[in-house]
Amino acid sequence: MVIPTETVYGLAAPAHDARAVGAVFQIKGRPQDNPLIVHVTRAAHLDEIGAVLSPVASALTRRFWPGPLTLVVAGGTELPWVTAGLDSVAVRHPAHAFAAALIDRTGPLAAPSANRSGRPSPTCARHAARDLEGRVPLVVDGGQLEHGLESTVLDVRGELPVLLRPGALPLELLEAACGRPIQSATAQGPVRAPGMKYRHYSPRAELWLYPAGGASPAPARLARDAQRLARAGRRVAVLAHDAVAAERFIAMPADPVEVARGLFRWLVELDELGVDAILVEGIPATGVGLAVMDRLSRAATRVRATTEMEAVPGAGGFELGRGSQP
Ligand code: TXA
Ligand code: MG
Numbered sequence: 001m002v003i004p005t006e007t008v009y010g011l012a013a014p015a016h017d018a019r020a021v022g023a024v025f026q027i028k029g030r031p032q033d034n035p036l037i038v039h040v041t042r043a044a045h046l047d048e049i050g051a052v053l054s055p056v057a058s059a060l061t062r063r064f065w066p067g068p069l070t071l072v073v074a075g076g077t078e079l080p081w082v083t084a085g086l087d088s089v090a091v092r093h094p095a096h097a098f099a100a101a102l103i104d105r106t107g108p109l110a111a112p113s114a115n116r117s118g119r120p121s122p123t124c125a126r127h128a129a130r131d132l133e134g135r136v137p138l139v140v141d142g143g144q145l146e147h148g149l150e151s152t153v154l155d156v157r158g159e160l161p162v163l164l165r166p167g168a169l170p171l172e173l174l175e176a177a178c179g180r181p182i183q184s185a186t187a188q189g190p191v192r193a194p195g196m197k198y199r200h201y202s203p204r205a206e207l208w209l210y211p212a213g214g215a216s217p218a219p220a221r222l223a224r225d226a227q228r229l230a231r232a233g234r235r236v237a238v239l240a241h242d243a244v245a246a247e248r249f250i251a252m253p254a255d256p257v258e259v260a261r262g263l264f265r266w267l268v269e270l271d272e273l274g275v276d277a278i279l280v281e282g283i284p285a286t287g288v289g290l291a292v293m294d295r296l297s298r299a300a301t302r303v304r305a306t307t308e309m310e311a312v313p314g315a316g317g318f319e320l321g322r323g324s325q326p
Helices: 018-028 043-048 055-064 097-106 125-131 171-178 218-231 256-273 289-299
Strands: 037-039 069-074 088-092 152-155 162-165 206-210 236-240 248-251 277-281
Touching (some): 125 256, 152 171, 218 236, 218 277, 236 256
Parallel strands (some): 037 088, 236 248
Antiparallel strands (some): 069 088
């Protein structure tokens, strides 16, 4: 069934039920090597799935659970259908009242975001139902969700925590709690959250990403591109701070929390409108802005620089997505 959480809608199955979890992979079209998060509400649930928390992990659960923090911990080996055969398991205690009450009754639930693999995560029940095209018998409508963006995924198996996926819980809060900077897995080399190597969060339309505005002339270049594309007969949507002439203009909120909440909804709605290209002005990659820019970079078909020269992939302080050609 599809359930609301405080981050995005999840496609949930009992973690112990290999067949039900297998159906989740099938319904999503998810690669078999991409493990799922197990959602829990009690310490007994962690024991049930054989999850072993280090002292650091336990301290973080006391500080941030329930909430949008997923911890990759040792264990889970008896649930290879959830962990994709790894010797670690991702666990999270959701803060959403319905999700928590359900898990209290059912026990641990494995749940990825309730979208077809590669598409934007659903932040309303209608988007989940539409994307999964009637393959799921029950969709629980929890309205618009609090965060609109997935949880932060942190590997806490080693001595130092490693960020596997930026998310709704800002990295700065985790660093303050740990009393030290946290490395991100992508900066270290090998990608350690299997899901992060796939193309992701992508609308059907092309997505052109511009650097964060401020002093840079990015908005001017964005406006020029919008005009040029429209003249070539393309249907263009723009998401930026200052108004730009386009078939559909969405004003980018000043608060990054609002951007996070709206981002996936806007991308899905613009796809429904049928535009060919979505031009998006970036925001500073701090706080939840780091996760917003991560998702936009992975969804982007083009990354545009402030000058007429194109951006160098990887130079922006965040990993770039599937393309960076002019
Ligand atoms: O907010 C969320 O996290 C939502 C809601 C439904 O809880 N769930 C979600 O799940 O975003 P999903 O499957 O879309 O993303 C889970 C991410 C993937 O990148 C996956 O590779 C990673 O977590 N992951 C899961 N288990 C892992 C493990 N044992 N080691 C490393 N990464 C893991
Ligand atoms: Mg997902």
